Amino acid sequence: MIVSVHDRADVKRVTQALAAHGQWVARVEETPGAQLLVLAAHGAAVDAARLREIPGVAAVSTPTSSHPLLDAAGPAVAVGALRIGGATPVLMAGPCAVESEARIHALAAALSTRGVAVLRGGAHKPRTSPYSFRGHGEIALGWLRDAADAHGMKVVTEVLSEADVDAVAAKADLLQVGSRNMAAFALLRAVGRARMPVLLKRGAAATIDEWLLAAEHLLAAGATGVALCERGIRGFDPETRNLLDLSAVALLANVHRLPVIVDPSHATGRRDLVVPLARAALACGAAGVMVEVHDDPAVALSDGPQAIAPDDVALIGGCS
Ligand code: PEP
Numbered sequence: 001m002i003v004s005v006h007d008r009a010d011v012k013r014v015t016q017a018l019a020a021h022g023q024w025v026a027r028v029e030e031t032p033g034a035q036l037l038v039l040a041a042h043g044a045a046v047d048a049a050r051l052r053e054i055p056g057v058a059a060v061s062t063p064t065s066s067h068p069l070l071d072a073a074g075p076a077v078a079v080g081a082l083r084i085g086g087a088t089p090v091l092m093a094g095p096c097a098v099e100s101e102a103r104i105h106a107l108a109a110a111l112s113t114r115g116v117a118v119l120r121g122g123a124h125k126p127r128t129s130p131y132s133f134r135g136h137g138e139i140a141l142g143w144l145r146d147a148a149d150a151h152g153m154k155v156v157t158e159v160l161s162e163a164d165v166d167a168v169a170a171k172a173d174l175l176q177v178g179s180r181n182m183a184a185f186a187l188l189r190a191v192g193r194a195r196m197p198v199l200l201k202r203g204a205a206a207t208i209d210e211w212l213l214a215a216e217h218l219l220a221a222g223a224t225g226v227a228l229c230e231r232g233i234r235g236f237d238p239e240t241r242n243l244l245d246l247s248a249v250a251l252l253a254n255v256h257r258l259p260v261i262v263d264p265s266h267a268t269g270r271r272d273l274v275v276p277l278a279r280a281a282l283a284c285g286a287a288g289v290m291v292e293v294h295d296d297p298a299v300a301l302s303d304g305p306q307a308i309a310p311d312d313v314a315l316i317g318g319c320s
């Protein structure tokens with residue numbers, strides 16, 4: 001339940017009066033001309049009309065959605081001056097992992113001339129095997145930031161653990177929560193507290209509702225916006241790494257009116273399908289695409305088979 005109070009009301013007294021009705025204030029939000037007291041969902045059952053009688057209370061509303069903040073956030077997310085979900089689809093591209101300073105600079109140079117607005121690259125990599133390359137860590141965040149700055153691009157990179165939030169937030173413009181961590185609620189809260197925009201990847205077996213509730217966790221903790229990222233869900237056929245759920249993209253983009261980025265690289269695991277599915281994603285309403293790129297996929301330290309060449313990025317079309 002959300003209680004809005006008059007701008008001159010004594011919030012402390014209103015809070016006490018709410019407590020007398022068995023209602024706890026979970027959060028206070030400032031809005032122009034008023035304050036909103038967001039009540040904890042586990043308060044005692046109470047008639048909203050009785051709360052409206054408390055002096056200082058202007059209105060009481062009972063959102064029916066389980067993700068009211070996400071609903072209110074609307075179809076666009078601001079990443080500085082860049083809008084995800086604005087008139088022009090956004091192209092995000094870069095290597096799976098930031099492998100070396102020289103390589104990320106060369107890739108940034110190539111991608112910036114092919115319409116890429118956001119440079120991606122992992123410094124902290126989630127790997128299924130503990131023996132696979134897990135990223136160069138903090139030093140790679142600096143290489144990524146410098147490479148993006150040199151070519152006027154934004155940075156998106158993954159936050160793998162709560163311990164890394166501050167270091168990643170210091171270098172990134174958009175914080176990525178990976179598929180394996182979509183339901184890691186303590187991490188979501190810590191990422192939200194950085195008060196930045198977030199790219200939230202869909203868990204490999206997450207329903208749309210679970211995904212939206214994870215986004216609500218981020219917003220409830222303070223994230224300034226959430227772009228959803230469809231990266232394929234677990235299918236039964238090993239021909240592709242995952243199954244790209246374009247129905248979810250069309251539903252979220254056109255019915256829920258939320259910003260969705262599509263990652264055809266992790267969805268398919270095969271470079272020959274990346275460009276066609278990136279185009280299909282834009283055709284069904286995606287706010288942009290994120291693709292993995294490598295200048296020499298044969299020597300890539302991770303995900304080489306799904307990396308396309310920098311030149312191929314230009315084939316996607318339809319992005320700024
Ligand atoms: C990534 O984008 O670097 C990544 C690891 O993807 P996902 O979380 O979708 O597997």
Ligand code: MN
Pocket residue numbers: 096097266292302303
């Ligand atoms: Mn990858």
